[in-house]
Amino acid sequence: MNRKSPARVVRHSAGQRAPAPIASPSTVPAPVRPTTRRDDFPILANNPGLHYLDSAATAQKPRVVLDAMRAYYENDNANPHRGAYDLSARATQRYRDARERVADFLGVVDAPTLIFTRGTTESLNLVATAWGRANVKKGNEIVVTGMEHHANFVPWQQLAIATGARLRICELTTDGRIDLDKLKNLLGSKTAVVAFSHVSNALGTINPVRDIAALVRDKAKNAIIVIDGAQSAPHMHVHVDDLDVDFFAFSGHKMLGPMGIGGLVGRRELLEAMPPYQTGGDMIEFVGDDKTTWNVLPHKFEAGTPNVADAVGLAAACDYLDAVGIEAVRAHEMELLKLIVAKLSAIEGVTLYGPTDLAQRSGVVSFNVADIHPHDLSTVLDQEGVCIRAGHHCAQPLMRRLNVPATARASVYVYNEAGDVDALVRGVLRAKEMFGTL
């Protein structure tokens, strides 16, 4: 990955509505005020009583994203990289433009090192399988943390089982941060991989990626650094080239884009040296009877007909986020986070998980209410139109470390308002009343 910062370019296609910023960075301390952001999201306009607080699972889609995908199919659809005709050339161009747009959004100068995948899970499996099987050996160690989503845990566990390497799990501090002293002790010449999330999906912890990367480079010179960026790319300024990591995985559907697209940014020399993940059409240079040579990046890792429409949708989502301003998105979420934490912690019997310093948190609040199982809480909240997640959040190793079977999780995004928080609090109080713990 190139370390040079690209100029941030915001492009708008004709006919797309440019959203007005919800708050400029200079108004950060101001209280959350009603916005009309909901109107940009058809599903929220179509469900007036809906309080969607599950954006860490998937984000709702703005109209501009849906329009862009429809426009692609109605105007430019063909199989890219194939036909020697103008329509196919246009589809190819749309796909290439989408890649450049997303790369630009994430601070990646060398756009062909951004591989489109189905999402974070596929991206991480790509690294663990293609790079891992070729490079990790018996005697090596793979370091993950106790807060990982299963997508950044199971592929490494399985790689360890397959290669005879040892999986090491870095424990957390009591308030749910990576314990850097413990991490330091796990790193050494045997370390082949250090994989961790940029932001925890269950706790919202923002991990200090650059500090950890510096530590790894110092203590474990042979290790690659793999970042699960599923929860950071949508919510905060991420400049992948500046992170000094080797792989960065993300999902489109969590950042206002469609389901079914995401990506993997990789260091060029690693991507070029490692074998492909899947083989087939589009990813080849020449297929002989006995051997095949691989296409150049990014095509080497994109076997089969590419998902052009979703890439176009994701590019439109980047346009939308840039028009709002990712710093403004972060500031908006921080206001809502403060509100949720203040209101929930004022309720007797509520336990909050994750860092107490909210500056180290994204807009995710994991909590439990005494004597009410999160699943029951979520059913009561559902009756109030409040959508939260209840369960283990695909992070069972973390739940074991928190010593709880499950938590309730509320998470916010650009379209949430103070009214959503009020509805959440109303629902929690109703559940307490119903379960006789008020």
Add this chain to the structure above:
Amino acid sequence: MSNLEALYQEVILDHNRKPRNFREIEKADRHVEGRNPLCGDQVTIYVKLDGDRVADVSFTGTGCAVSKSSASIMTQTVKGKTVAETRQLFDKFHSMITGKMTDAERGQMGSLAALGGVSKFPLRVKCASLAWHALKSALDGDGADVSTENEGPAMTEGA
């Protein structure tokens, strides 16, 4: 009574607070673990048989109010019944919680009728049936642990 009040009626909340037969059975003839992959709920059912009769049945584990109360009421209901009667009861119970039962039929369900409110919450069918699936597996004698993954609307746990 709202759907929510029907789901969380006092008898359910009471069994949730004070689950009955919530213990291991030492020297159980069979025990089977059931898991709900959606929320990580876990229940273990212990059965002691006397011929083809359920002499004692109990459970342990963690779960929501619906799964815990359902397990609790189930153990009270099937104790002393024959294996065949217990299987028939599960079929009826399943019809009730999936909304395939008339009010009159529900009236015949005794204390199990308290779980009837589940029929208005398809997402909670898994919770209510978890213990029953485990019991059925225990009675079948194959000792296979069970999952409710394929019960109710398709759901998996994600990010």
